[in-house]
Amino acid sequence: MNRLRDTLLTAVVPVVWGTTYIVTTEFLPPDHPLFASLIRALPAGLIAIILTRRLPRGSWWWKSAVLGVLNIGAFFPLLFITAYHLPGGVAATLGAGQPLVVAILVVFVLREQFSAWRFSWGVVGVIGVALVVLRSTANLDTVGVIAGLLGTVSMGTGVTLTKKWGRAAGVPAMALAGWQLTAGGLFLLPVTLLLEGAPSDIDASALAGYAWLGLIGGLFTYTLWFRGIGRLPVASVAVLGLLSPLVAATLGALLLGEILSLAQMLGFALALTAIAASQITPTRKAPTNTTTSVAEPPMAPRQKRRT
Incomplete structure (x- = not known):
């Protein structure tokens, strides 16, 4: 039951992240993706540090910086570059390859045995997502494809290293999140100021969108x-x-009036099956010996014969 509860709680995260596209397009000022990324990361990270009153110690200063850049600071800009250069379906399909990256990295970084089971279902998941989001008219752009692959590798590497390094003793998950969000936000701060700046028209709906992305999505x-x-x-x-x-895709169908085709519904079924199957750890059968021997019972201690 604990495993199921942890899985369901963790599944809330990508469900919330799935709202990012519609919140960005419907609530936020256009053409300011870096500013949105900065607002999503830095304030949330500082709030987490204030609430937990924990700062990194020792090696966790550089570990937090590395993880913050991989999971947030580098991943967010690469994600938006991909979105600007590629159709949304192609970008989502490239991002869906993250489980394949992690399945390979755990062998070299965590020294785990390669799981053909999870890798195979990861491939099925990518196919399912591709059926849901890809269109036949999708055009490929070299810069977009490279950025999408780098973003997938960046996040996959960050997730794997997060597992490898764990958390310092007594440090809550919110503190670890705060360190990484702050590090990623500080990395994004000069990039945003140099390349984009802040939007001039931030209304009430934009503030609500930023609050959702920062407090809930961050x-x-x-x-x-x-x-x-x-x-x-x-x-x-x-x-x-x-x-x-x-x-x-579901929010697009419900809120924007997009119609899902039969192929998209098949993709949903494949992706959901892959997600469920990947949560199962197959058990290995113990090897059977062709010859078996029955162990003899231990001999009782010889007692002295009374005379």
Whole structure:
């Protein structure tokens, strides 16, 4: 039951992340993706540090910086570059390859045995997401494809290293999330100021959108995400990320009037099956010996004969 509860709580994270696209397009000022990323990361990270009153110690200063850049600071810009250069379906399909990256990295970084089971279901998940979001008219752009692949590798590496390094003793998941969000936000701060700046028209709906992305899509979700990474197999956690494009497609159908085709519904079924199957750890059968021997019972101690 604990495993099921942890899985369901962690699955909330990609479900919330699936709302990012519609919140960005419907509530936020256009053409300011870096500013949105900065607002999503830095304030949420500082709030987490204030609430937990924990700062990194020792090696966790550089570990937090590395994880913050991989999971947030580098991942967010690469994600938006991909979105600008590629159709949304292609970008989502590239992002769906993260479970495959993690399935390979755990062999070299965590010294785990390669899981053909989870890798195979990861492939099925990518196919399912592709059926849901890809269109026949999709055009490929070299810059977009490279950025999408780098973003997938960046997040996959960050997730794997988060599992490897764990958390310092007594440090809650919110503190770890706060360190990484702050590090990622500080990395994004000069990039945003140099390349984009702040939008000039921030109305009430934009403020609501930024609050959702920062407090719910940032602080709340990353706390649950890092908690789940600490308690579940990291490859299983990575596959849960497939829920994000599925939720985005569902919201598009419900709120924007988009109609799902038969192929898209088949893709939903494949992706959901892959997510469920990846949470199962197949048991290995013990090898059977062709010859068996029955152990003799231990001999009773010889007693002295009375005379």
